[in-house]
Each structure stands twice: as C-alpha cells, then as structure tokens.
Amino acid sequence: ARFHGNPRSGRWELVGPRPPLAAMFADGTAPGADVQSLWRSARSARCEAKSCQTGRISTAETAVQSHTSRDAGVQTDQSKDAVQDFQQEVQVDYTSLLSFLQRVEDAVIKELNKNWKSRAFDGFEVNWTDQNETVLCLHTLSYPEAQDQNLQVTSVSWNATGSVVACSYGRLDGGDWSTEKSYVCTWNLDRRGLNPQRPDLVVDVPSSVMCLAFHPSQPSLIAGGLFGGELVVWDTSRTEDPVIWRTGMTDDTHTDPVYQVNWLPDAKHRNRARLLSVSTDGKILVWREERDGRLALAEGFAMVAQQIPRSTQLKKFAWGEAAVGVTSLSFSHFDPRVFVVGVEGGYSLKCSTAAETLALHRAGSSVPLRAPAELAFSPHGGPVYSVSCSPFHRQVLNLFLSCGTDGQVHLHSMLQTQPLVSLQLSKKYLFCVRWSPVRPLVFAAASGEGNCNKCFCFVGDVHLFDFGKSSQKPAVSIKQAAGERPVYCLEFNIKQTQLLAAGDATGTVKVWQLSSDFTEQGPREMTRLEQLASEITD
Numbered sequence: 431a432r433f434h435g436n437p438r439s440g441r442w443e444l445v446g447p448r449p450p451l452a453a454m455f456a457d458g459t460a461p462g463a464d465v466q467s468l469w470r471s472a473r474s475a476r477c478e479a480k481s482c483q484t485g486r487i488s489t490a491e492t493a494v495q496s497h498t499s500r501d502a503g504v505q506t507d508q509s510k511d512a513v514q515d516f517q518q519e520v521q522v523d524y525t526s527l528l529s530f531l532q533r534v535e536d537a538v539i540k541e542l543n544k545n546w547k548s549r550a551f552d553g554f555e556v557n558w559t560d561q562n563e564t565v566l567c568l569h570t571l572s573y574p575e576a577q578d579q580n581l582q583v584t585s586v587s588w589n590a591t592g593s594v595v596a597c598s599y600g601r602l603d604g605g606d607w608s609t610e611k612s613y614v615c616t617w618n619l620d621r622r623g624l625n626p627q628r629p630d631l632v633v634d635v636p637s638s639v640m641c642l643a644f645h646p647s648q649p650s651l652i653a654g655g656l657f658g659g660e661l662v663v664w665d666t667s668r669t670e671d672p673v674i675w676r677t678g679m680t681d682d683t684h685t686d687p688v689y690q691v692n693w694l695p696d697a698k699h700r701n702r703a704r705l706l707s708v709s710t711d712g713k714i715l716v717w718r719e720e721r722d723g724r725l726a727l728a729e730g731f732a733m734v735a736q737q738i739p740r741s742t743q744l745k746k747f748a749w750g751e752a753a754v755g756v757t758s759l760s761f762s763h764f765d766p767r768v769f770v771v772g773v774e775g776g777y778s779l780k781c782s783t784a785a786e787t788l789a790l791h792r793a794g795s796s797v798p799l800r801a802p803a804e805l806a807f808s809p810h811g812g813p814v815y816s817v818s819c820s821p822f823h824r825q826v827l828n829l830f831l832s833c834g835t836d837g838q839v840h841l842h843s844m845l846q847t848q849p850l851v852s853l854q855l856s857k858k859y860l861f862c863v864r865w866s867p868v869r870p871l872v873f874a875a876a877s878g879e880g881n882c883n884k885c886f887c888f889v890g891d892v893h894l895f896d897f898g899k900s901s902q903k904p905a906v907s908i909k910q911a912a913g914e915r916p917v918y919c920l921e922f923n924i925k926q927t928q929l930l931a932a933g934d935a936t937g938t939v940k941v942w943q944l945s946s947d948f949t950e951q952g953p954r955e956m957t958r959l960e961q962l963a964s965e966i967t968d
Contacts, residue, residue, distance in 0.1 A: 564945050565894070565906055565908055565942055565943065565944055565945055565948075566942065566943045567940055567941070567942055567943075568619075568929070568941045568942070568943045569617075569619065569624070569626055569939075569940070569941040570626055570938060570939075570940050571595070571597070571615075571617050571626050571627075571629075571938065571939040571940070571941070572626065572627055572936075572937055572938045572939070573599070573613060573615045573627070573629055573632065573937070574627055575613070576599040576612070576613050576615075576937050577936070577937040577938075579610075579611070580937075581599040581600060581601065581612060581613070581638075581937055582599070582600065582601055582602055582603070582918060582933075582934070582935040582936075582937060583597045583598070583599065583918060583919065583933025583934060583935075583937055583938065583939055584598050584599065584600040584601075584602055584638070584639060584640050584641065584918060584919065584933070585597065585598045585639070585640070585641040585642045585643075585654075585918075585919050585933070586919050586920065586921050586931045586932070586933045586939055587642050587643050587644045587652065587921060588644060588921060588923045588924065588925070588929075588931065589644040589645075589649040589650075589652075590644060590645065590646060590647050590648065590649040590925075591649050591925060592923050592924065592925025592926040592929070593618055593619055593620040593925075593926075594616055594617065594618050594619070594630075594644075594649065594666075595616070595617055595619065595931050595939065595941065596614060596615065596616045596617075596642060596644065596652055597614070597615055597642075597931075597933050597939045598612070598613075598614050598639035598640070598641065598642045598654055599612045599613045599614070599615070599638075599639060599937065600612045600638030600639050600640055600657060601638055602640075602918055602935075603935070610637070610638060611634065611635070611636060612635045612637065612638045612639050613632055613633060613634060613635060613639075614631075614632075614633040614635060614639055614642060614652070614654060614664065615629035615631065615632050615633075616629055616630050616631045616652075616666055617629055617630055618630050619941065631666050631669075631672075633664055633672055635654070635656070635662070637656045637657050637658050637660070638656065638657040638687075639654045639655070639656060639657075640654075640655050640656065640657055640687050640688055640689055641654065641655045641688060641689055641690050641691055642654040642655070642691065643691045643692060643693060645693055645703065646693050646703070650665050650666045650667040651663060651664070651665055651666075651674075652664050652666060653691045653693065653705055654691065655687070655688025655689065655690065655691045655707055655709075656687070656688060657687045658679070658687075659679075659683045659684030659685055659686060659687065659688060659709060659711070660676060660677050660678065660679060660683055660684075660688075661676065661677045661688065661691065661705060661707055661717060661725055662675070662676045662677075663675040663676065663705070663725070673723075674723060675719055675720075675723055675724065675725050676723065676724070676725060677717065677724070677725045678724065681794045681795065681796065682715070682726075682727040682730075682795055682796050682797075684707065684709040684711050684713060684715070685709075685711045686709045686710040686711035686755070687709060687710060688707050688708070688709050689708060689709060689710065689756075689757050689758065690707070690708045690757075690758055690759055691705060691706065691707050692705070692706040692707075692759065692761070693705060693706075694706050694716065695766075696718070702718075702719060704716050704717060704718055704719075704728060705717040705725060706759070708756040708757070708758070708759050708771065709755075709756065710755030710756065710757065710774060711753060711755070712732055712733045712734065712753030712754050712755055712756060713730060713731070713732050713733075713753075713756075713799065714730065714731040714732075714733070714756060714759065714771070714781075714802065715727060715729075715730040715731075716728045716729045716730060727795070727796055727797055728797070729797055729800075730795060730797055730799045730800075731781070731783075731785070731789070731799055731800050731801070731802040732753065732789035732799040732800070732801065733753065733754040733755075733756055733771070733773065733779070733789075733801075733802075733803060734752070734753060734754065734789055734790050734801060735752045735753075735754050736790060737787070737789065737790060737801040737803060738754065738777075738779065738803045738806055739803060739804065739805055739806055740806075754773050754774070754775060755773060755774035755775075756771050756772070756773055756774075757771075757772050757773060757774060757813060757814060757815055757816075758771065758772040758814065758815060758816045758817050759771045759772075759817065760817045760818050760819045760830060761819060762819050762828055762830075762844075763819060763820070763821045763822075764828060765828075766783075767782050767783045767784045768780065768781070768782055768828070768844070769781050769782075769783070769802075769819075770817045770819060770830050770832075770844075771817065772813075772814030772815065772816060772817045772832055772834070773813075773814060774813045774814075775809070775813070776809040776810045776811065776812055776813060776814060776834060776836075777806050777807060777809045777810075777814065778806075778807045778814055778817055778830075778832045778840070778842065779803045779804075779805065779806055779807070780803070780804050780805040780806075780807070780844055781802035781803050781804060782802055782804055783802065785800045785801060785802040785803075785804070786800065787800060787801045788800055788801065789801045805844070805847065806847065807832075807840075807842055807847050807848075807849070808840070808847055808848050808849055810832065810833075810834035810835070810836045810838060810840065811834070811835070811836030811838070812834050812835030812836045813834055813835055814832050814833070814834040815833060815834055815835065815859075815860065815861050815862065816832070816833050816860070816861065816862045816863045816864075817830060817831065817832045817863070818830060818831045818832075818863050818864050818865045818873070819865070820865050820870070821865060821867060822865075822870040822956060822959065828843065828844040828845070829841060829842065829843055829844075829850075829959075829963060830842050830844065831863045831865060831873055832863070833860035833861075833862070833863040833875055834859075834860060835859045835860070837854060837855055837856055837857050837858050837859060837860055837877070838852055838853060838854050838855070838860070839852075839853040839855060839860065839863055839873075839875060839895070840852055840853075841853070843963060850963060851901060853895070853901075853902065855875060855877065855893055855895075855903075855904060856877065856891075858877035858878055858891065859877060859878050859916065860875050860876070860877050861876050861877065861878065861916060861917065861918050861919070862875065862876040862917075862918065862919050862920050863875045863876075864920060864921060864922055866922060866948065867922050867924045867927060868927045868949055868950075868951055869896070869948060869949065869950075869951055869955065870951065870955050870956055870958075870959045871896055871897040871898045871955055871958065871959055871962075872894065872895065872896050872897075872898075872948055873894075873895050874892060874893065874894050874895070874920055874922070874930060875892075875893045875895065875920075876891075876892055876893075876910075876916075876917035876918060876919060876920045876932060877891050877892075877893060877916065877917060878891075878915065878916020878917060878918075878935070891907050891908060891909060891910060891917065892907070892908040892910050892917055892920060892930075892932050892942070893906070893907050893908075894906040894907075894908070894944075894948060896947070896948070897958075897959070897962060898952070898955065898958060901962070905947070905948075908942065910932055910934050910938075910940055911934045911935075911936050911938065915934055915935035915936050916934060916935050917932050917933070917934045917935075918933055918934060918935060919932065919933045920932040920933070927944075927949050928943055928944050928949050929941055929942070929943060929944070930942045930944055
C-alpha cells in the first residue's frame with residue numbers, strides 16, 4: 431500500500447492492498463528523549479556584570495559681595511492738579527453759620543450750666559489701665575483629720591506679716607461639744623512646697639475652739655477662745671508645748687462659749703498687750719499676762735437687760751436682771767474707748783470702756799464688772815452675729831456694719847439709732863461681715879441659707895459689696911463650697927490686701943485673690959462715702 435495524492439480532493443489517499451488491522455497497530459515502549467535549550471545557554475554566555483558610576487564631581491564654596499551699596503527712594507511725581515485742589519481755600523458761608531450759632535446760643539448755654547451744676551459724675555475717675563474684674567481662688571486649705579471628725583472652721587486670722595493664715599476647728603451648729611477634740615492649724619503661704627492638706631503647725635485642743643486672733647505685732651502668738659469659756663494663748667514657734675498662757679477654769683472664767691477674742695494695747699506697758707473676750711454669758715472681760723503662765727482678769731463688763739438704754743423698744747429683752755448674750759465686738763478706729771457689740775436679742779449696742787456704772791448683781795468676780803452700754807440701735811430680725819467698724823470714716827459719723835440671721839446688713843452711724851441703709855443680700859443667714867482695710871466703699875459678708883433647724887442645710891457664699899457700684903446688691907457673689915454648707919468666717923489680709931480668707935462648714939479654708947477693683951482706692955472715694963452718709967441722713 432502507498433499514498434497517492436488526489437488532485438480533486440486535495441488529500442492523500444492510501445492505495446493498494448491494505449494490511450490487516452492487527453498489523454497496523456501494536457503496543458510498544460519508546461525510550462525518553464532530552465532536548466537541551468541552546469537559546470538559554472547562548473543568551474547566558476553573552477551576559478556580563480558591569481557597574482555604572484558618573485565621574486567624580488568637584489565642589490567649592492565662594493562668598494560673593496557687591497563692592498558698593500546705595501540707598502534710593504522712589505516717589506511718584508506729585509500732580510500739579512492735586513496741589514492746586516489742596517491749596518484751594520474751602521468756601522464757607524459765614525453768614526449762614528453766624529445765623530445758626532445765634533439761634534442755638536441760648537439752648538447751648540442752658541445745657542452747659544445744667545451740666546456744670548450736675549453731680550452725676552461726682553467721684554468718677556478716668557482709669558486708662560485695664561482692670562482685672564475676676565476673683566481667683568489661690569489656695570484651698572484643709573486638715574483631713576479634722577474633716578474626718580466633721581469639724582467646721584469656726585474662725586480664721588492672718589498673722590502680723592500677712593504670710594501665715596490660721597484657722598480654728600470646732601462646731602457652730604449646736605450641741606454640747608465641749609469635750610470633743612479639736613485643732614488650731616497654720617499655713618505659711620510663702621513657703622516653698624506648700625501642701626494644702628498638711629498644715630505647717632497643728633495644735634491639739636481638748637475642746638472646740640470657737641474663735642482665734644493673731645497678735646497684732648508678734649507673728650508667732652495666737653489667742654483662742656474655747657467652748658468651755660477658757661482662753662488660751664499659743665506660741666507657734668514652740669513645737670514642744672506651744673501653750674504659754676491660759677485662764678484656767680476659775681470664778682472669773684466665762685461660763686458660756688467664747689465667741690470672739692481681741693488683742694488690746696496695754697496703756698501701762700507698751701511691750702505688752704491685753705486680751706479681750708466676749709461670750710454669750712453676757713460678760714466682756716479683759717485679761718492681763720502673769721509670769722506663771724496665767725491670764726488674770728484685769729477688768730470686765732456685763733450686759734444686763736435692765737441697764738440697756740431704752741432709746742428703742744427692746745421687745746425681745748425680758749426687762750430685769752437677765753444677762754444679754756454677746757456674740758461679737760468691734761472697736762472704733764477713732765476713739766479707743768468706744769466699741770460696738772452685737773447681741774443675741776438682735777440689737778447692736780454702742781458701749782464705752784470709760785463706763786463707771788456697776789453691773790447689777792454680778793457676784794463671784796474678782797473685779798467689779800461695769801455696765802458699758804450707752805445706746806441701742808434699731809434691731810435685726812434675729813440674732814446679730816457680727817459687727818465691724820469702718821476704718822476710714824471720720825469721727826463725724828463713725829460708721830459701722832452689722833449682720834445677722836435675717837440676712838440683712840445694716841449700715842449705721844453711731845449718731846442715730848436707725849440704720850442709714852438696710853441691705854437684704856438674700857434669704858441667707860449672714861454669719862460674718864468685715865469692712866475692707868483699703869476700700870472705704872467695700873465690705874465682705876459670709877452667708878449660708880438655713881433650710882432646716884435640725885439638719886442645718888445651708889448654701890455658703892462670700893459676698894463682696896461695693897457702694898461705688900451699687901447700694902442695693904453685691905458686686906460679686908462667690909460660691910465657697912460645692913455642697914450646701916455655710917461660710918462661717920472671713921478676714922481681709924491687712925498686709926497683702928489682695929487676699930481674703932474664708933472658712934466654711936466643710937472644714938475648708940479658701941484664700942481668694944481679689945481683683946484691682948476691690949483693692950485700689952479712688953482719689954475721691956472718701957468724699958463719696960461722706961456724701962452717701964450725708965444724703966441718707968438728710
């Protein structure tokens with residue numbers, strides 16, 4: 431058989447005898463064959479490894495500076511037309527101007543005369559400097575151990591240098607706390623590394639401390655009045671036993687809590703001072719230092735209802751020989767013999783250390799007690815908790831402030847019984863009022879609103895009042911504590927006049943930095959205070 435091409439079909443065909451089918455196909459195994467790529471080997475043979483790098487580049491540093499310099503100004507040429515317009519005289523109709531001035535002359539002169547006689551801007555001084563109107567809290571001071579006992583800050587005081595603030599711990603919300611332990615704590619605000627919760631000095635006291643006062647010239651001496659009626663003087667420079675004087679419990683000692691202590695100059699010994707104390711037992715006592723560490727009674731006064739002047743109807747006093755509880759006292763800055771007291775009956779009383787009348791039936795005292803009251807002022811609606819005499823006003827009027835549980839501040843003159851101004855700051859109790867030592871028109875008040883006589887729920891604020899801005903509402907009211915607790919006490923710093931310390935029922939003392947609005951006295955501020963008092967009096 432063979433293949434033969436068919437031209438019609440274009441295919442090859444097998445012609446001749448065909449072999450048997452079995453002869454055409456048979457199983458077989460062929461060996462494998464390897465074929466090597468000549469292309470890959472040939473290409474690899476032509477590849478070469480080479481590196482490529484530009485030639486080395488030469489660099490050099492050269493300073494270039496011009497040899498000469500010249501300043502030149504550029505100005506556009508001034509237009510001749512502009513010069514002519516500028517120099518051209520303004521045309522004024524003088525006839526019409528004269529006619530206008532003649533028509534308004536009478537009205538202008540009338541208004542000028544009215545402004546000349548007006549007192550609308552009396553006391554106003556232009557101040558071109560920026561005023562800081564904020565009040566900032568510089569320090570929040572506390573003693574955790576006292577707070578753990580739920581003790582309250584009952585009093586605060588600044589020392590003679592103005593760098594140390596002290597507070598007393600006790601209770602003012604009622605109850606017999608005479609045997610409960612309390613503390614007196616001090617912080618030096620100028621000390622580096624001040625720890626607000628770690629006082630520089632802590633004095634343990636076996637009874638509640640109701641009030642305290644630093645010595646006016648000796649920075650380390652501080653006096654305190656206790657719940658049991660005793661007086662104690664501590665020397666903060668002594669770490670072992672700081673107690674240097676005390677009254678002890680004698681027949682002369684107060685029988686009620688001592689609510690205020692004051693240092694008085696000793697007329698016989700310039701280097702010594704006397705201590706004055708007031709109590710709700712109705713006695714005002716003056717103590718002198720003894721060498722054996724005792725405070726001995728030098729003189730004293732007693733407030734008896736029957737001996738209080740009846741210039742006003744004292745309806746709350748049971749006329750007789752009953753003692754009138756004294757809560758606060760302030761001396762006049764112009765007459766050292768004159769002082770004002772606040773009493774539980776709601777009255778403020780003008781008193782004198784020169785009084786000679788003996789108090790009725792005050793037996794048991796080592797010295798005769800006298801009756802000092804000379805004048806009773808119009809009462810508050812509740813007990814008077816604080817009084818403060820003005821350090822500025824002249825003796826003509828002798829102004830003082832009083833506040834009490836009725837939420838009012840009374841501005842009084844010692845010349846008349848009725849208040850010059852009665853300010854209802856709010857419905858809150860007012861526990862303390864202090865006149866600013868640098869601003870005649872500024873005072874501060876501490877408050878707390880009494881919602882319940884049993885649980886004593888309060889909201890405490892510090893109010894700053896400026897008669898120069900308003901005679902009816904505070905210039906600033908500061909929230910002292912976050913909770914509903916009252917502010918019991920506050921004191922201005924006489925040396926660093928921008929500082930004000932306030933203590934509250936949470937056991938915290940906050941030191942506030944006052945803005946320049948409350949510390950810088952205007953040149954006519956004294957005149958403004960006299961005008962205010964005179965206008966009200968008239």
